[in-house]
Amino acid sequence: MxxxxxxxxxxxxxxxxxxxxxxxxxxxxxxxxxxxxxxxxxxxxxxxxxxxxxxxxxxxxxxxxxxxxxxxxxxxxxxxxxxxxxxxxxxxxxxxxxxxxxxxxxxxxxxxxxxxxxxxxxxxxxxxxxxxxxxxxxxxxxxxxxxxxxxxxxxxxxxxxxxxxxxxxxxxxxxxxxxxxxxxxxxxxxxxxxxxxxxxxxxxxxxxxxxxxxxxxxxxxxxxxxxxxxxxxxxxxxxxxxxxxxxRRMRERQIVDSLADGPRSITSIVEELYADIDPKLHKAAGASVYAHLLALSRSGRVESLAAGDESDWKADWSLA
Ligand SMILES: [Zn+2]
Missing domain, CATH: 3.60.15.10 (Ribonuclease Z/Hydroxyacylglutathione hydrolase-like)
Structure with a gap:
C-alpha cells in the first residue's frame, strides 16, 4: 500500500x-x-x-x-x-x-x-x-x-x-x-x-x-x-x-533485484526503476537510490566497486 x-x-x-x-x-x-x-x-x-x-x-x-x-x-x-x-x-x-x-x-x-x-x-x-x-x-x-x-x-x-x-x-x-x-x-x-x-x-x-x-x-x-x-x-x-x-522496503527489494544480473551504476538503476517519472527528477531519485545502496552496504548486503569511495555516483554496485 x-x-x-x-x-x-x-x-x-x-x-x-x-x-x-x-x-x-x-x-x-x-x-x-x-x-x-x-x-x-x-x-x-x-x-x-x-x-x-x-x-x-x-x-x-x-x-x-x-x-x-x-x-x-x-x-x-x-x-x-x-x-x-x-x-x-x-x-x-x-x-x-x-x-x-x-x-x-x-x-x-x-x-x-x-x-x-x-x-x-x-x-x-x-x-x-x-x-x-x-x-x-x-x-x-x-x-x-x-x-x-x-x-x-x-x-x-x-x-x-x-x-x-x-x-x-x-x-x-x-x-x-x-x-x-x-x-x-x-x-x-x-x-x-x-x-x-x-x-x-x-x-x-x-x-x-x-x-x-x-x-x-x-x-x-x-x-x-x-x-x-x-x-x-x-x-x-x-x-x-x-x-x-x-x-521503503518495496524500493529496497527492487534495488536488490536490479543487481541480480550483475553490477550496475546508480544511473542505470534509476533509469529502470523510475522509468515513468520526469527525467528532471532523476537526480533526486539517484540520491534516494544512493541512500538505499549505502544502507544495504552498511548491513553487508551490497557493495560499491569504487574502492572505498562510496560517494562516487559513477561507480558500479553489486550484491555482496
Ligand atoms: Zn530537515
Missing amino acids: APEFRTEETPPYGEVEQVSPLVRRVVANNPSRFTYHGSGTFIIGPATGGDVAIIDPGPADDDHVAALLRAVEGQRVTHLLITHTHPDHSPAAAAVKEATGAVTHGFGPHPAEAIRAHDERVRRAIEAGDEPESEDGEGSGDRDFVPDVVTTDGDVITGVGFTFEALHTPGHISNHLCFALREEATLFTGDHVMGWSTSVVPAPDGDLNDYLENLERLLDRPETTYRPTHGPAITDPIPYVTALIEH
Whole structure:
C-alpha cells in the first residue's frame, strides 16, 4: 500500500492558529519543495499568560520571529525545543532566545559528516561548472546552533503545564529528535514523519537503516496525533507509518533485484526503476537510490566497486 499523503490549504503566514487546547502554530513564509507551505512553529502552553515552550522556531526570517514574539506576548518562554539543524528548523532559535531568555534543547550541533558531504558536493558542482545547491535546502545546515541543554533519547523536559519526552530519531539527519507531549498524546515529528510527503534521507549522514528502525519504534508508541514541522497533523499515525515503512522496503527489494544480473551504476538503476517519472527528477531519485545502496552496504548486503569511495555516483554496485 502506498502512503496516502495529506494536504492542507496555504496557512495564513505569521498568524497564530490554535490547533488543540495546548498547542498553537505559526507558519513561516518559506514554502519550497522541502518545506511544503513553510515551517510550522509550535507554541505549547496556555493561549494567554503562563509559561510556554516553542518547538522549531524556524528559519532566520525577521517577519517570522516577530510573529512568534507577538504570539507569546505577556507569556514566559521557558523552552526552545529543536528537532534538528536544517535551515528551516533551528536558525530562528538565536533571535527568539535573545528576546525571551529561553533555554534551547537539541541533540547537538549540525553533524560533521553532513557538513563534509555538503562542502564536497558544492566543490564538485563548481568544478563541473554546475550550479551548486542552495544554502537553504536539506543538503545544507545551520552551522551556528549549539544547544544549551544536550537532549537525548528518553530525556524528559518538564515545564509548567507541559511535559515532553525526547525521542532520538536519526535517519533524516543524525541529530533528529521528536518530542512527545504527554498531556495531549501528541508527537512532534519534525521531518521524521510528515503527512504531505516522504522524508528525504540525505546520505551519508542521513541513514535509511536508522530511519526505518525509528519508524518501526513509533508503532509501539501511545501517541495518537503527530504534528510535523511541515504540513497538517496526522491523526491516524499507525497505518500511515506502516505504509511509509512498506514503501521503503518495496524500493529496497527492487534495488536488490536490479543487481541480480550483475553490477550496475546508480544511473542505470534509476533509469529502470523510475522509468515513468520526469527525467528532471532523476537526480533526486539517484540520491534516494544512493541512500538505499549505502544502507544495504552498511548491513553487508551490497557493495560499491569504487574502492572505498562510496560517494562516487559513477561507480558500479553489486550484491555482496
Ligand atoms: Zn530537515
